Amino acid sequence: MxxxxxxxxxxxxxFLVLGLGILGGLASGLFGVGGGFLMTPMLxxxxxxxxxxxxxxxxxxxxxxxxxxxxxxxxxxxDIKMGGVLLAGGLLGSWIGVALFSWLKRLGHIDVVISLxxxxxxxxxxxxxxxxxxxxxxxxxxxxxxSLKTRRDFHHHPLLLALPFMMRFPxxxxxxxxxxxxxxxxxxxxxxxxxxxGGGFLMxxxxxxFLGMPVHMVAGTSLFQITFVTAMVTLLQAFQxxxxxxxxxxxxxxxxxxxxxxxxxxxxxxxxxxxxxxxxLIVLGVCGQMLSGLLLTPESLFSVVSVR
Amino acid sequence: MMGRVVVxxxxxxxxxxxxxxxxxxxxxSHHIIAIQTDFQGQDLILFGTLEEALGPDDALVILVxxxxxxxxxRQKARQRGLWINETSVRFExxxxxxxxxxxxxxxxxxxxxxxRQELTLDxxxxxxxxxxxxxxxxxxxxxxxxxxxxxxxxxxxxxxxYLFRADVDFxxxxxxxxxxxxxxxxxxxxxxAAQTTPLMISKDGIGxxxxxxxxxxxxxYGVLAxxxxxxxxxxxxxxxxKRSL
Numbered sequence: 001m002x003x004x005x006x007x008x009x010x011x012x013x014x015f016l017v018l019g020l021g022i023l024g025g026l027a028s029g030l031f032g033v034g035g036g037f038l039m040t041p042m043l044x045x046x047x048x049x050x051x052x053x054x055x056x057x058x059x060x061x062x063x064x065x066x067x068x069x070x071x072x073x074x075x076x077x078x079d080i081k082m083g084g085v086l087l088a089g090g091l092l093g094s095w096i097g098v099a100l101f102s103w104l105k106r107l108g109h110i111d112v113v114i115s116l117x118x119x120x121x122x123x124x125x126x127x128x129x130x131x132x133x134x135x136x137x138x139x140x141x142x143x144x145x146x147s148l149k150t151r152r153d154f155h156h157h158p159l160l161l162a163l164p165f166m167m168r169f170p171x172x173x174x175x176x177x178x179x180x181x182x183x184x185x186x187x188x189x190x191x192x193x194x195x196x197x198g199g200g201f202l203m204x205x206x207x208x209x210f211l212g213m214p215v216h217m218v219a220g221t222s223l224f225q226i227t228f229v230t231a232m233v234t235l236l237q238a239f240q241x242x243x244x245x246x247x248x249x250x251x252x253x254x255x256x257x258x259x260x261x262x263x264x265x266x267x268x269x270x271x272x273x274x275x276x277x278x279x280x281l282i283v284l285g286v287c288g289q290m291l292s293g294l295l296l297t298p299e300s301l302f303s304v305v306s307v308r
Numbered sequence: 309m310m311g312r313v314v315v316x317x318x319x320x321x322x323x324x325x326x327x328x329x330x331x332x333x334x335x336x337s338h339h340i341i342a343i344q345t346d347f348q349g350q351d352l353i354l355f356g357t358l359e360e361a362l363g364p365d366d367a368l369v370i371l372v373x374x375x376x377x378x379x380x381x382r383q384k385a386r387q388r389g390l391w392i393n394e395t396s397v398r399f400e401x402x403x404x405x406x407x408x409x410x411x412x413x414x415x416x417x418x419x420x421x422x423x424r425q426e427l428t429l430d431x432x433x434x435x436x437x438x439x440x441x442x443x444x445x446x447x448x449x450x451x452x453x454x455x456x457x458x459x460x461x462x463x464x465x466x467x468x469x470y471l472f473r474a475d476v477d478f479x480x481x482x483x484x485x486x487x488x489x490x491x492x493x494x495x496x497x498x499x500x501a502a503q504t505t506p507l508m509i510s511k512d513g514i515g516x517x518x519x520x521x522x523x524x525x526x527x528x529y530g531v532l533a534x535x536x537x538x539x540x541x542x543x544x545x546x547x548x549x550k551r552s553l
Binding site for chain 1 (some may be wrong): 380523526533538542547
């Protein structure tokens with residue numbers, strides 16, 4: 001059954017879209033990530049214009065991160081002050097990101113930049129994860145923890161302590177410069193606008209390694225920031241580019257709710273290190289797909305873009 | 309006596325005969341196409357009659373023209389190993405849809421008429437006319453792939469010598485707006501009759517409402533999109549909590 005999506009201006013099989021949502025939700029239930037990194041490339045692959053895919057995915061992520069955040073809130077695993085500073089950077093980043101997006105779209109380079117972002121950010125992250133989990137699975141697990149410890153000490157580096165705007169974060173038991181979380185939030189905000197991902201992927205390790213936040217606070221706090229940043233990106237994209245397809249987002253959300261349920265059930269039966277290994281392989285696969293699109297000679301050298 | 313009856317009869321016939329003596333009459337089965345959420349393209353039937361049967365040098369041509377649009381055709385080139393859009397050519401005010409349905413012999417029609425009336429895709433007036441130009445070729449190729457441009461010689465079918473019909477199709481990617489369907493009758497290379505029928509394609513139903521709302525009230529649309537997503541997220545959370553209890 002095909003459904004006509006009014007902003008994407010095309011008919012897509014509704015079960016295909018539901019399937020994409022389920023797959024994204026499955027990933028979020030299994031691995032505790034938003035699933036945007038899977039869904040945006042797949043929407044583009046199905047034929048949705050990249051600008052609509054990225055903006056609509058931001059809308060879907062509002063729902064995904066809201067339910068995630070609500071799950072963490074009652075347990076008190078959210079540092080609102082830290083989240084607020086991350087958010088301040090994130091809002092600025094998303095504003096600049098959406099402007100950058102419009103500019104690149106006009107120049108005709110947006111597709112390449114989206115692909116490049118995926119290759120660079122997800123590729124390096126996936127490689128790191130594969131190595132880490134492979135070492136954990138097949139080698140001495142003690143070594144893995146040791147290297148983790150040295151990296152967590154990074155936030156004690158004297159250069160970082162010399163930064164201005166030192167701020168106390170009682171909930172995370174930290175005394176660091178507010179610039180650090182603001183800059184992290186800023187970059188993540190740009191990536192949300194350009195890639196249609198929540199950025200929890202990059203923010204979570206950054207919060208652990210660069211800020212030295214307690215691990216149990218990281219997920220809830222990042223979801224707090226992601227909820228607001230994705231909402232901001234949705235608003236900006238809808239206002240500036242009219243590229244948010246509400247109907248597409250709703251079908252995706254419906255699928256991802258179902259997928260997340262299945263994912264959570266499955267996750268209970270799988271070991272954490274294996275989950276991380278599988279996730280890393282999936283991320284590598286998405287990168288490979290994007291990279292081949294950049295490197296291989298395209299079927300047609302020409303593309304047609306409608307000018308409004 | 310007999311002569312007077314004939315004259316009277318002819319006088320009586322005259323106005324009726326004049327009404328019937330149009331060389332070509334044609335109409336479409338519908339004049340409005342509504343794009344709803346289940347839209348997958350639509351076929352219309354064009355039917356018509358000729359006053360005289362087509363001779364060996366005669367032809368019938370139907371041109372379907374969509375609202376105009378402006379497109380950029382971009383060409384990729386390899387830069388530092390990556391395929392990046394390099395050159396771009398803008399085609400302004402070109403028809404978003406152009407279908408040519410032909411029946412009979414066009415050989416007797418002069419090249420000037422074919423070019424003026426744009427009776428072949430080769431002669432379709434686009435920003436670049438050079439048939440060797442790769443950008444023009446790419447545009448035509450893309451339009452043909454989506455069924456937006458086509459030349460067809462099988463759709464017009466005659467039922468007897470005077471009555472004809474044609475299946476005129478509108479593919480899934482049609483643009484909304486005003487379309488025109490023109491039927492030309494050629495006799496020995498000259499246009500002896502032409503008739504144009506308008507056609508409106510518009511979005512309808514919830515899809516149209518969403519599109520309209522998104523473009524006229526962009527800010528409110530964004531806010532609504534966020535509220536709906538927040539609500540959906542909240543519902544998902546409640547669902548998950550119930551499951552885990």
